[in-house]
Amino acid sequence: MATPFTDDKSPICIPFILNRLQLHHQANASSSNPPPPPLIIGLNGLQGVGKSTLVGPLAEALERKGIPTLVCSIDDFYLTHEQQLALARENPENALWQVRGEPGTHDIPLLKSVFSSLLTHTPTSIPQYDKALFSGQGGRLPASTWKQVNQQQPPQNPLQVVILEGWCIGFRPISPEAIAAKHSAPSRTLQQHRLEHLLAINEKLGEYDDVTHLFDAFLHIDSEDTEYVYGWRQEQEDYLRLARGDPNAGMTKEQVVKFVDAYYPAYELYSEGLRNGLFTDKPGAQLRMVVGRDRKVKQVIEI
Template identity: 60%
Template sequence: MSQNFVDDKALVCISFILERLKAHQAETHDRPLIIGLNGVQGVGKTTLVAALAVALENDGVHTLICSIDDFYLKHEDQVALARDHADNALMQHRGEPGTHDVALAKAVFASLMQRRPAHLPRYDKGAFHGQGDRLPETQWKAVNQPGQAPVRAVILEGWSVGFRAIGPEGVEAKWKAPSRTLRKHRLEHLLFLDQSLKEYDGLTDLFGAFIHIDSEHVEFVYPWRQEQEDCLRAEKGDPDAGMTPEQVVKFVDGYFPGYELYTDGVRRGIFSDRPGCQLRMVVGRDRRVKQVIRI
């Protein structure tokens, strides 16, 4: 991430979260507020959620941060998925809907919602030469344990958090329309992605609040990701660390179909019956907030 980056999103978000938390507590006193947070790669999600957790803790709100990445399939299961769908490029790498252990995520969140003891899985992206693997359960994060303060707010962040399936007709319409990456994939492969996404509704429906860090142009994800790689090289002092510009384009292209399929739906709002529970912040190339919209 650019060293000149200044995050002005936290103040906007914290007032929204505290407002939703107050309303949530008025309705139910024994469940934490689940907050979904979506943003394209490189927009600053990690920096933002860390700042939000500190601010909430300072307000006496014990907060748990987790990423959809925490719930990736085990390495052996990802390998099997890729093998079973060998001709589908979208299933050859982790990240897309379908590459997460949704059943595990639902079980963890069920415990959190009931304020029962739980363990948040951890994922090692460097295992198996970068293919990644889930860490042993002995290394998972323990929450709601005896002697620990109960979690009152949970922030689930990720590039695809809040995506909802658009159905065969919706997928085909977007596939036929001009796009950057969709026509690089067979229609049936995009339909498989969309079908897999339906499993995630059980998580999305738990959100009592949703934050969307939108960008004026989704294509900003390419330079933002490149800046992350540049910072990695600077931090390590190794000019060969990180991905080359060509590798960055190939990497982001692997995720871009999800943006092209589902960003419009997130912009319209992921809740059908809860007006005011979604916050959309539109940021410019410098990642600074240009517009704030309540949905």
Template identity: 60%
Template sequence: MAAIVPDAPLQSRVVDDKSPICIPFILSRLEAYQKTAQAQGGQNKRPFIIGLNGVQGVGKTTLVRALAETLEERQGLATLVVSIDDFYLRHEDQLALAAAHPDNALVQYRGEPGTHDIPLMKTFFSALCSGQPTAVPRYDKAAFSGLGDRLPTSTWTAVNQPDTRPIQVVILEGWCVGFRPLPPAAVETKWKSPYSRTLHKHTLDHLLFINAALAEYAPVTVDLFDAFIHVDAEDTEYVYAWRLQQETQLRAERGTGGAMTDEQVIKFVDAYYPAYELFAEGVRDGILLPGQPRCQLRLVVGRDRSVQVSIVI
């Protein structure tokens, strides 16, 4: 059985120097998890859940595929990859959110915390954790001229069905996976910083809105994890260059109608960047501490996306 991995988007070529570091880490955590399950009688149907956070364009898709294939083929474990992107609000719900907060640029389009369907996410993971049949949502980012919409349930991938192996390992990946909300005073301090790239473009109450929304994510995007991988960058602003590279490749392959202009790319990344400025530091500090020491792996990459430093936290 092949690992269940969503279709990968077109992206610039990325050399995978990350999975050789990540796989031994995951296997060590998995071994500890399995020993605990055996000591408890081996009746636990809950899968081993891995969170994976990577800044946009860093090569997350390449890494996730390598991890899933290794777990499936070398370890014989039924493995499911889930993207947080597939839990974006339906188009109509995103429009309603934008209309309810017309002055808040952070929620006019999908992306920032607050634009995901948290009840759907919680229901889905509750079923997975109890070994019950469920289906993986699918989201089409190209729908409605790029505004996006959830695909019909008939297209979702069914798992834990009577005629399939139960899912044993789940990888939840996404650019904001692992983000934790901050105390409001800490948001204000970051907002006032003269070194911020994008926070000053927004009012404090708009930043506090996404911070408050993020509190609803933690029961899934932090608390469920048995292991966590953070693919960080020496400089988060590399994400602008990486996204520009991707769009340049798209223009070369599809023509100018198939990709964003450089100006559109900057505007696109600017919409996500406030969350990096607010929450990335907390991920670096270790989201599973103090309760789960040495369960987080942090990889720091350079501008060429190659690993410069690896740290177990």
């Protein structure tokens, strides 16, 4: 049974965001092109930890304070279905690219283009992705369905905050030597993959840095134990069966393990770097919340 959602994170995040927003406005007070660019916030969290559920209350709380806010998900920037199939065909032995999820399966040029427009308050279309399309393989929806932002020029209520959330947001590539060392050490999933396949993922992750460099602040929902992700995902499937009244709905336990295993190598490779701090030049700009098995915050660390 899925654990009922209790929002104990918004009360922690809102004061942090308001402080970073005030500093952001002060830094842009002399800008010759008002309004200032929005504050860009990255949000990382393990699958099932509640990040997608958190961003709704966060945005609503900021809107109530008169702060126009936009939430985007990295999931909406997956490659098109055809592009994903092509990537899988071109790399048939790399299991990490046979399904969407790992670095390399997102449309980074599109992501960069969207954020370039958001930063200048110009008309922007936010792509939409449907994971249920193509028998669950997923696909990008037609451009006619994309969310329209800043269509009125100049914008009457320009965005002040943009939150980009996702399970791999903020991950940064590490050296090939570090990849090799982690691959040779005991781990849950890394030995399931050839070293060159992990190196290929790592190389692709470097393309994400152009977006990571845009972050003015960062929220990290971490866990006391990364392996909690398997239980959280299983709870989501159990809830799906209950909600639909269909005992055959959702993934089996074996399918859940296989599904999470496709993402887990990135946790093993890059979580340590994120815990050590994303920024070197912005002390206090990262908030790390460590949760327990019940998803409740046990520790808060400002980096």
